Amino acid sequence: MRAGNERLSGNDIVIPVAAGESITEGHLVAISAAGYASEASKAENLMIAGCAMKPVDNTGGEDGDVEVQVRRGAFVWNNDGSIKATDVMKPCYVSDAQTVTITSTGSSKAGVILGIEGDGVIVETL
Structure with a gap:
């Protein structure tokens, strides 16, 4: 059981990346209503998660095939x-x-x- 286990920081999170998306290190990361990450863009109804800590490429993949490391702050x-x-x-x-x-x-x-x-x-x- 993991309940009550201490986590070092709530500022570092990992988010599954949307199909067909590529995210550049040091760019704003958004989460869609479906729960998948992409680079932030001018669009309504996105939740901004933070800054991508490493580049990821899911341009040839399906939703969630790769994850992006994001830092909040x-x-x-x-x-x-x-x-x-x-x-x-x-x-x-x-x-x-x-x-x-x-x-x-x-x-x-x-x-x-x-x-x-x-x-x-x-x-x-x-």
Whole structure:
């Protein structure tokens, strides 16, 4: 029985990858309603899991044939230019697998903005 066994970190998770998908290391990872991972994209109803820790290629496989290692936490993503210093602690949304935006229309929540660094945005994945 595993109940009560300590896990070192809830920040490192493994997610089965959707059929036909390839995920690049260091990109945002999304989970579909079916429960399979893909690179994040501007689309509604995706759950953002975090940052891919290793590249995976399931372009020739079926749903779940491979898994992706994902880390949750605070990461720096590209700013599409819409996020300003006054947006700290506000939600931001996916523009593409490396870019976030303040605009929610047609997108999914990437996380909460913790700070701005040059052209990068520190985002905590929740």
